[in-house]
Amino acid sequence: MSVAATAPAASADPPTEPPAPVRSRPWxxxxxxxxxxxxxxxxxxxxxxxxxxxxxxSDNVGDQAFFEWLLGYGVYTLGHGSDPFFSELLNVPWGVNLAANTSISVYTVAFAPLTYLAxxxxxxxxxxxxxxxxxxxxxxxxxxxxxxxxxxxxxxxxxxxxxxxxxxxxxxxxxxxxxxxxxxxxxxxxxxxxxxxxxxxxxxxxxxxxxxxxxxxxxxxxxxxxxxxxxxxxxxxxxxxxxxxxxxxxxxxxxxxxxxxxxxxxxxxxxxxxxxxxxxxxxxxxxxxxxxxxxxxxxxxxxxxxxxxxxxxxxxxxxxxxxxxxxxxxxxxxxxxxxxxxxxxxxxxxxxxxxxxxxxxxxxxxxxxxxxxxxxxxxxxxxxxxxxxxxxxxxxxxxxxxxxxxxxxxxxxxxxxxxxxxxxxxxxxxxxxxxxxxxxxxxxIPIFPLPVRHQERAPEPDFISQGTWQRYVSDNGVISTLPFALNVTADGQRWQAYTMARGGPQYRIPGGYFLGPMINGDAGREGIGRIGAPPLATDWLFTRAALYGYVTELSDADRDQARADFAYWNVEAVFLPEQITGSDHMTLNRNAVLVTATDLLGPPEQVDDVLVWRIRPGVDPLDR
Structure with a gap:
């Protein structure tokens, strides 16, 4: 079916008219x-x-973080025999249906050796x-x-x-x-x-x-x-x-x-x-x-x-x-x-x-x-x-x-x-x-492309790369960076990807950038699609502080809500890095996040190059 054919048989394969010169070295x-x-x-x-x-x-920090996460998950899948189309490492406690997202499973498996090495x-x-x-x-x-x-x-x-x-x-x-x-x-x-x-x-x-x-x-x-x-x-x-x-x-x-x-x-x-x-x-x-x-x-x-x-x-x-x-x-x-x-x-x-x-x-x-x-x-x-x-x-x-x-x-x-x-x-x-x-x-000529835009991103903290986080989380436990991982604050998801790619112990995180249901029923049944997890009051506090520099005076109701939210996620610790990556060269307000977290959770612990707040089962950081 060749449009190059000039004879009525439009599917001449290869076309025979006009005669083509013989190419001795087409390679x-x-x-x-x-x-x-x-x-x-x-x-x-x-x-x-x-x-x-x-x-x-810089024009799409979130999607790059998501695909880097998938590549890290490919190494994790091969090493742990996990489901390539569903993961509980993101969006605690519900998990993420990767088949309903773009799982690129063939890529993640084929390039797993490169991901592990580089x-x-x-x-x-x-x-x-x-x-x-x-x-x-x-x-x-x-x-x-x-x-x-x-x-x-x-x-x-x-x-x-x-x-x-x-x-x-x-x-x-x-x-x-x-x-x-x-x-x-x-x-x-x-x-x-x-x-x-x-x-x-x-x-x-x-x-x-x-x-x-x-x-x-x-x-x-x-x-x-x-x-x-x-x-x-x-x-x-x-x-x-x-x-x-x-x-x-x-x-x-x-x-x-x-x-x-x-x-x-x-x-x-x-x-x-x-x-x-x-x-x-x-x-x-x-x-x-x-x-x-x-x-x-x-x-x-x-x-x-x-x-x-x-x-x-x-x-x-x-x-x-x-x-x-x-x-x-x-x-x-x-x-x-x-x-x-x-x-x-x-x-x-x-x-x-x-x-x-x-x-x-x-x-x-x-x-x-x-x-x-x-x-x-x-x-x-x-x-x-x-x-x-x-x-x-x-x-x-x-x-x-x-x-x-x-x-x-x-x-x-x-x-x-x-x-x-x-x-x-x-x-x-x-x-x-x-x-x-x-x-x-x-x-x-006018549409000849320019290179895609880029920016600096926050480096992976030593707290994560050197495995110090393991002292603050139980086996397969839940820990989160502040602010929580989203498409516009994607650091936490990227750093989890790097941990998976190294093939060692792994932690889980609440939230993340992915496509999922708008409303979770009692059994996590499907709903209208949305970007990421439906935000709770507590993670929105940190997101709002990072994006807009907004700090509010917290009430007892805020602290009660935080107790419920942390229990919902089963978070054992949260940490604040030295830098926070924003999309499109946006400068995120780390100081506002620090003030909000300190007001809510008390003074942090300096560990390596991050500030850590412990949230252990049975130990309520909000009772001060």
Whole structure:
């Protein structure tokens, strides 16, 4: 099913017209593209590489802490035989359903040796860098195999797909969404399902791939499946290829049956945990009417781009991690013009594929706008298809704006196709050839990415790294840093990750950054999704002090509440480090936390480089 085919048989594999020159050493080209992709990935992440242990992503401290925690938990899982899809180390006393989060279990296990030797901090930036590089390279290989003959055309398309504005934005923390290499590998195997006589092998391979990739990027895998389904169905109904589609129908159906059986068997437990296990939840902790693509965002420039250096960055995104599209007017215009140019030079069979590709792009464009149309940060009273889909399973837990990532891939494919037309000189008009070439360069330069932003983070206290904490906590007991671990105060979760990665004794913590139910019932049953644990009065005291410097005069009622809260968490000790990491270079108020803790718990004990308050069973620190 190749759009490069000019004959009516749109699925010529590989395409036979026009004849391509023989490449005697294709590995040299592959190696060159791989090195360019890796260099770009290192460039984007260089701020973290300069000091992986003391630098953190300033635009998303919480997500980096969560993924570092997962990497540390991978070492803990292998060492203790624990459940990779549920953990009681976070969110005491309920625990966290990791299957309902992004568990990246394949990564945590595969990279466990590196995590054990170098720490989750180093493993995190390694995976982030490889994700970006492998995504660009995988798309290059996919386009070389299925779409174009020119290495330059495949390289342009692949590099765009790997480093498009949306993926640079997601490089601020997300090891799942930067794993863009998942899409071309799955799509490659989907296209191979039609091979005669190989339905069993191809179905088996696809089933194993889906099971493995589920833990890395479940939501992204869902988008790939949806896009592939729309593409194949639209293509199959093309009049020019109807006979070809009918001939492949039985083979594809058999292969999909094998895929369903294999993937279903391998994913039985993860899917059960995801949808019915403890601490599951409905929907998401994020507002689906807020995390949508403003229609104007497609015409705007991203904040981590050359355009932003001259003041053209956008104020439209909900946050800097979700700038999913932001292509700019020049690229949007170029994509539309290029699609028309390629369409006019295509044979009927090739147009079937282009039509299917266009349908995919338009569908995901509209879905990315969410339940209602937004323009320049104003929600208009215009309902859209996602308003219906948002009530369906999976869709109700997705963020609409992320569907725009599929539009980026469609644009990347169009760029590859028009580059093929240019480098092969199929465009005979010198003026058109020069104009398209100049337009392509002019459209891509403004969105050339800048490195992700970083900042210093609080170092791991000696109290934790040297194991002194063990003198204050019973075996597998509960201890917490102040303020408690949240997405904006993530130190406590990071330090627990480092302890897990070392493979020694372990403690548990209340709270943390994760997705969980809004309301816990008597048995911890599921509720509406939210970010982190529902705060209690006591942890909110410390959080409010750290974020806003707010110190209140405590009453006996506050102390009674604290007794109940500490008993609920079964906390045996809390400690205050010398520094507290805030998000986006925010300075958190350590002194306000110290005043609040001292007023509530009495004078602290200086231990190593932290202040410690003991809270032991049977010894009430509040009775003073």
């Amino acid at each position: 040299r080209t592959h190696l060159t593209v791989a090195m360019i992709a890796l260099s770009m990935a290192v460039y984007v992440t260089n701020g973290l590489w300069r000091d992986p242990y003391d630098h953190v992503l 720490g989750p901090q180093f493993t995190y930036v390694t995976i982030l860098t490889l994700n970006l590089a492998c995504s660009a390279f995988a798309w290059y290989l996919f386009m070389s195999r299925w779409l174009v003959r020119s290495p330059l055309a495949a390289g342009v398309g692949g590099m765009f797909c790997g480093f498009a504005p949306g993926f640079i934005s997601h490089a601020n923390g997300h090891l799942n969404w930067t794993a863009g290499w998942v899409a071309p590998l799955v799509m490659w195997q989907v296209l191979k399902l039609r091979e005669p006589g190989r339905w069993l092998r191809n179905g088996l391979i696809l089933g194993v791939m889906l099971a493995a990739f589920f833990t890395i990027a479940a939501e992204g895998l869902f988008y790939v499946a949806l896009a592939s389904g729309i593409f194949v169905i639209t293509w199959a109904f093309g009049r020019e290829v109807r006979a070809e589609a009918k001939a492949a129908f039985t083979t594809v159906l058999r292969a999909l049956g094998v895929t369903a059986v294999v993937a279903g068997a391998l994913l039985a437990y993860p899917l059960y945990m995801h949808f019915a296990g403890p601490q599951t939840f409905n929907g998401t902790g994020f507002n689906q009417r807020y995390f949508v693509e403003d229609a104007a965002s497609y015409l705007s420039f991203p904040n981590r781009s050359l355009a932003a250096l001259v003041g053209l960055g956008s104020t439209l995104p909900p946050n800097r991690t979700e700038e999913t599209t932001y292509f700019g007017v020049p690229l949007v215009v170029l994509a539309l013009v290029a699609l028309v140019v390629v369409w006019r030079r295509s044979a009927p069979g090739r147009r079937v594929t282009l039509r299917a590709l266009t349908v995919v792009g338009v569908t995901f464009l509209v879905l990315s706008w969410g339940p209602r149309l937004n323009w320049m940060q104003a929600e208009l009273p215009i309902p859209l298809p996602y308003a219906v889909l948002s009530h369906l399973p999976i869709f109700n837990a997705a963020l609409p704006l992320r569907l725009g990532l599929v539009v980026a891939i469609v644009i990347g494919i169009v760029l590859a196709l028009v580059t093929e037309e240019l480098v092969t000189h199929r465009i005979k008009s010198p003026n058109m050839h020069a104009g398209l070439t100049a337009a392509t360069v002019a459209a891509l």
